[in-house]
Amino acid sequence: MMNNTETAPTAHPTPEAQPTRISGIGRVLVAVYGVLALAATGRSFVQIVGKFSEAPLAYTLSALAAVVYIVATVALIRSGSGWYRVAWIAIGFEMLGVLVIGLLSVFDPQLFPHDTVWSYFGRGYLFIPLVLPILGLWWLARHRPARAA
Known part of the structure; x- marks a missing residue:
């Protein structure tokens, strides 16, 4: 038991205790990715199970988007340079997917008779x-991991 004159020992921060990418606004980003991952997964599951034959390309792309959102969410949560690279790849792929599928759905709507997560951007x-x-x-880009000494 400590009396008023004693102080608790001070802990020195370890590398694991340092702020991660999910501090501050990063938490909101991770939360939105998590919600989108759940929404896309649920939507694609219902589409594939219930009516896959109606639009197999669209529903497969919705499932792919769900996987990308899950991977991005996990990669943003995890620390380390390996997960940082996975996050870049997943989110970069997501950006490419949104732009390509968005443009294709605008200029050739017959390709996607049913919407995907990325249809019409x-x-x-x-x-x-x-x-x-x-x-x-x-x-x-603003939260690169520290390089090993």
Whole structure:
């Protein structure tokens, strides 16, 4: 038991205790990625199980988007340079997917008779799929992991 004159020992921060990419606004980013991962997974599951034959390309792309969101969420949560690279790859792929599928769905709507997560730049998700990778890549650029000494 400590009396008023004693002080608790001070802990020295370890590398594991240092702030991570998910501090501050990064927590919001991870939360939005997590919600989008759940939404895309649920949507693609229902589409594939219930009506896959109606639009196999669109529903497969929705499932791919769900996997990308899951990987991005995990990679943003985890620390280390390896996970940092995985986050860059996943979010970069997401950005490419949103742009390509978005443009194709605008210029050739017959390719996607049913919407995917990325159709019309994520219109069905309030354009969050278009904005999120921009914010994610910006966040990663601002929070590079420290190099090993």
